[in-house]
Amino acid sequence: MELELVIEKLSSDGKGIAHHDGAVVFVDKVCPQDKIKAKIVKQNKSFWIGELVEILEKSPHRVKPFCPMHNVCGACNLQFIDYDYQLECKKEMVKDAFRGTDIEVKDVIPSPQIKEYRHKIQYPIRQTQVSKRILAGYFKPKSHDIVNIKYCPIQPAICDEIIDFVRETAPMYGIEGYDEKNHKGLLRHVVIRSSAKTGDNLVILVINSNKPNEKVKDFALKLYDRFDKVTGIGVNINNKQTNLIMSDKTIILYGKEYIEEDLCEVTFKIGANTFFQVNPKSAENIFKYVKNHIKSNYNTPKILDAYAGISAFGLVMADIAGKVVSVEENKASVDLAKEVAAANRIKNIELHCEDSEKFFEEISENTFDITILDPPRKGCTEKTLEYALKLTKSQIIYVSCNPSTLARDLKYLTEHGGTVKFVQPFDMFCHTNHIENVAIISLPS
Numbered sequence: 001m002e003l004e005l006v007i008e009k010l011s012s013d014g015k016g017i018a019h020h021d022g023a024v025v026f027v028d029k030v031c032p033q034d035k036i037k038a039k040i041v042k043q044n045k046s047f048w049i050g051e052l053v054e055i056l057e058k059s060p061h062r063v064k065p066f067c068p069m070h071n072v073c074g075a076c077n078l079q080f081i082d083y084d085y086q087l088e089c090k091k092e093m094v095k096d097a098f099r100g101t102d103i104e105v106k107d108v109i110p111s112p113q114i115k116e117y118r119h120k121i122q123y124p125i126r127q128t129q130v131s132k133r134i135l136a137g138y139f140k141p142k143s144h145d146i147v148n149i150k151y152c153p154i155q156p157a158i159c160d161e162i163i164d165f166v167r168e169t170a171p172m173y174g175i176e177g178y179d180e181k182n183h184k185g186l187l188r189h190v191v192i193r194s195s196a197k198t199g200d201n202l203v204i205l206v207i208n209s210n211k212p213n214e215k216v217k218d219f220a221l222k223l224y225d226r227f228d229k230v231t232g233i234g235v236n237i238n239n240k241q242t243n244l245i246m247s248d249k250t251i252i253l254y255g256k257e258y259i260e261e262d263l264c265e266v267t268f269k270i271g272a273n274t275f276f277q278v279n280p281k282s283a284e285n286i287f288k289y290v291k292n293h294i295k296s297n298y299n300t301p302k303i304l305d306a307y308a309g310i311s312a313f314g315l316v317m318a319d320i321a322g323k324v325v326s327v328e329e330n331k332a333s334v335d336l337a338k339e340v341a342a343a344n345r346i347k348n349i350e351l352h353c354e355d356s357e358k359f360f361e362e363i364s365e366n367t368f369d370i371t372i373l374d375p376p377r378k379g380c381t382e383k384t385l386e387y388a389l390k391l392t393k394s395q396i397i398y399v400s401c402n403p404s405t406l407a408r409d410l411k412y413l414t415e416h417g418g419t420v421k422f423v424q425p426f427d428m429f430c431h432t433n434h435i436e437n438v439a440i441i442s443l444p445s
């Protein structure tokens with residue numbers, strides 16, 4: 001069946017939404033205000049799936065995609081929509097997540113940079129069957145077929161050069177790309193952490209082996225010598241049949257084990273296995289926003305920074321806090337946070353390596369003025385939220401990259417006495433359907 005549809009808005013995963021005969025229809029690669037012809041390929045009780053056949057009238061918000069690979073690579077799925085309108089669509093997505101509540105969603109704060117903004121690159125590596133050429137790039141949508149990307153406009157140009165070097169030179173060292181089906185071949189991924197501050201790059205070769213052999217070491221040295229701005233190179237040992245990109249075992253072969261990044265006048269160290277926001281300039285907007293909020297409402301508060309990573313929030317807030325306590329389960333991150341605290345002479349911070357829920361359970365009631373929660377996409381456990389409510393006197397600041405788990409967790413907090421005034425979205429992942437949010441929750445005194 002083919003239908004004429006007018007696209008009304010975007011779903012949280014970036015699909016166009018239209019209505020027909022009371023059914024919701026989802027269509028990929030369309031823009032709100034497009035009038036289209038779509039073929040219905042699936043009909044469920046509550047929703048239908050359509051495939052774009054033809055655009056009958058273009059939305060005024062369509063623009064020419066800036067990337068030559070846009071038709072095959074699914075990474076920047078909103079790049080055919082003008083940037084200002086992307087932000088409006090993202091605001092609507094967040095509002096949809098909070099439908100049925102009176103929570104105000106503010107306008108999205110744009111990313112200061114919308115090209116070359118992404119400073120963490122993780123390319124899967126494969127090999128062609130016959131000619132044994134190395135392929136490196138992102139997977140095509142809904143598949144594990146690689147789009148061999150030579151140029152990616154959203155990451156620093158040097159990353160393309162490094163990847164090209166891997167493509168051309170690795171075979172000369174007898175290094176084979178990974179074969180997922182047979183779990184054979186050495187090189188699984190190349191991960192690059194690139195510094196927006198210095199332009200330095202830490203390159204990690206993820207290998208399907210229990211240790212780096214001589215070929216890998218020689219190749220790594222060649223790559224390290226070739227680029228002045230590759231300041232560190234290592235291998236990550238990942239010989240399991242898993243979808244996880246990296247294990248927690250990284251061995252640095254040459255150079256430094258971290259890059260540096262500045263946030264609000266604190267210099268951070270970012271290692272291979274540590275979390276850091278992929279868009280450092282947009283991240284700085286979030287840190288400034290949270291810091292201004294705390295500074296204008298509190299005098300030397302006691303702050304709990306949970307899911308702390310390298311304790312970016314804790315260390316940035318330390319100069320306006322009486323005391324900061326950070327908790328993070330990844331040891332490599334906590335170790336780097338300790339180094340940064342010492343180098344910046346920050347003394348009023350305690351850094352704990354533990355599961356947040358367990359740590360919260362151990363501390364007593366009404367201990368902190370403010371608790372910052374910044375969990376991974378799956379959000380917090382109910383127990384963590386229950387404990388957070390007990391040990392926080394005044395406000396919880398919840399930072400989230402997933403509007404649906406944020407909405408779930410805010411529902412719990414509001415049902416247990418919290419009041420959410422508004423949610424402030426930040427565009428951290430330009431040209432994609434992803435969005436970062438900060439919610440401030442006041443607690444009864």
Ligand SMILES: C[S@@+](CC[C@H](N)C(=O)[O-])C[C@H]1O[C@@H](n2cnc3c(N)ncnc32)[C@H](O)[C@@H]1O
Nearest residue numbers: 275307308309312328329330355356374375376
């Ligand atoms: C979204 S990141 C936020 C990091 C940090 N706040 C920042 O802005 O850089 C989430 C962090 O939570 C950590 N994490 C995940 N589950 C955890 C848990 N149950 N307890 C403590 N930390 C956890 C991860 O290792 C990761 O560093």
